[in-house]
Amino acid sequence: MDFAGKKIIVTGGASGIGKAITEGIVEGRGHAIIVDLNMETAEKVREELGKNNVTCYKVNLANAEEIRTVFSQILADFGQIHGLVNNAGIVSTVPFEEVTQNEWDKVVSINLTGVYTAISTLYPSMKENGYGRIVNVASVAAKRGGGLLGTSAYAASKAGVIGLTKAVAREGATFGIACNSVCPSLTLTPMTAGMSAEKKEKILATIPMGRGADPKEIANVILFYASDLASFVTGEVSDVDGGVTMDG
Numbered sequence: 089m090d091f092a093g094k095k096i097i098v099t100g101g102a103s104g105i106g107k108a109i110t111e112g113i114v115e116g117r118g119h120a121i122i123v124d125l126n127m128e129t130a131e132k133v134r135e136e137l138g139k140n141n142v143t144c145y146k147v148n149l150a151n152a153e154e155i156r157t158v159f160s161q162i163l164a165d166f167g168q169i170h171g172l173v174n175n176a177g178i179v180s181t182v183p184f185e186e187v188t189q190n191e192w193d194k195v196v197s198i199n200l201t202g203v204y205t206a207i208s209t210l211y212p213s214m215k216e217n218g219y220g221r222i223v224n225v226a227s228v229a230a231k232r233g234g235g236l237l238g239t240s241a242y243a244a245s246k247a248g249v250i251g252l253t254k255a256v257a258r259e260g261a262t263f264g265i266a267c268n269s270v271c272p273s274l275t276l277t278p279m280t281a282g283m284s285a286e287k288k289e290k291i292l293a294t295i296p297m298g299r300g301a302d303p304k305e306i307a308n309v310i311l312f313y314a315s316d317l318a319s320f321v322t323g324e325v326s327d328v329d330g331g332v333t334m335d336g
């Protein structure tokens with residue numbers, strides 16, 4: 089995909105699906121801006137892909153003030169930001185009765201409020217430029233009420249991301265701002281690496297294709313929405329899940 093001249097932020101761009109997105113942007117000759125908590129892995133990705141192609145910023149997406157400060161700095165450093173991929177997220181796997189208030193707040197603050205804050209910091213500038221491609225990574229859990237890996241707090245946060253995607257798409261459409269989301273199912277990343285074999289078997293049994301995704305298979309669809317190939321698409325929620333969700 090062609091990202092020549094485009095500067096695109098990828099939250100959580102240092103690992104898993106985010107790393108595959110970062111690679112795709114650089115392969116398309118764009119500049120990837122990794123926003124992540126883990127600067128050690130982010131810097132490794134930067135070295136791997138070429139220091140001129142990637143810039144890294146440390147942000148804790150649980151902290152709204154920090155997001156606003158660093159994203160404003162990114163705007164000052166780069167002038168125009170063409171795309172934002174809200175990919176970073178954390179999972180919550182305990183049954184509903186065991187979710188503590190702290191766990192709920194943490195999951196919602198990173199997975200949903202962090203996405204709101206990131207978009208809202210960049211939105212005025214995208215509006216002024218008449219151009220913005222926003223892609224939000226949700227999950228199959230948002231549509232099913234969780235149950236594959238992430239449970240209630242995770243499912244609720246990701247369902248919120250879908251609602252936010254549609255709202256931003258609706259309001260941003262006349263300003264050249266497109267906003268879409270992607271719902272992966274089991275993807276082979278550090279997030280899922282620690283899962284027991286028994287749990288993995290159970291999950292695989294619910295996936296018609298019978299396997300987990302390579303991160304690149306998720307990134308490919310995200311990159312499409314971040315690119316100009318998707319110029320007449322907004323507010324879309326794409327299942328990239330090996331056939332788990334077959335809705336209308």
Ligand SMILES: NC(=O)c1ccc[n+]([C@@H]2O[C@H](COP(=O)([O-])OP(=O)(O)OC[C@H]3O[C@@H](n4cnc5c(N)ncnc54)[C@H](O)[C@@H]3O)[C@@H](O)[C@H]2O)c1
Nearest residue numbers: 100103104105125148149175176177227274275277278279
């Ligand atoms: N892996 C799956 O099976 C799967 C399935 C459905 C949806 N997803 C979603 O895809 C996205 C990427 O998942 P992944 O599997 O690649 O995860 P991952 O754990 O491999 O990577 C997540 C990245 O986000 C960063 N991050 C986490 N918390 C952060 C914070 N507070 N501030 C800044 N950065 C933070 C991490 O440092 C890491 O680089 C997530 O939103 C996840 O919910 C994953």
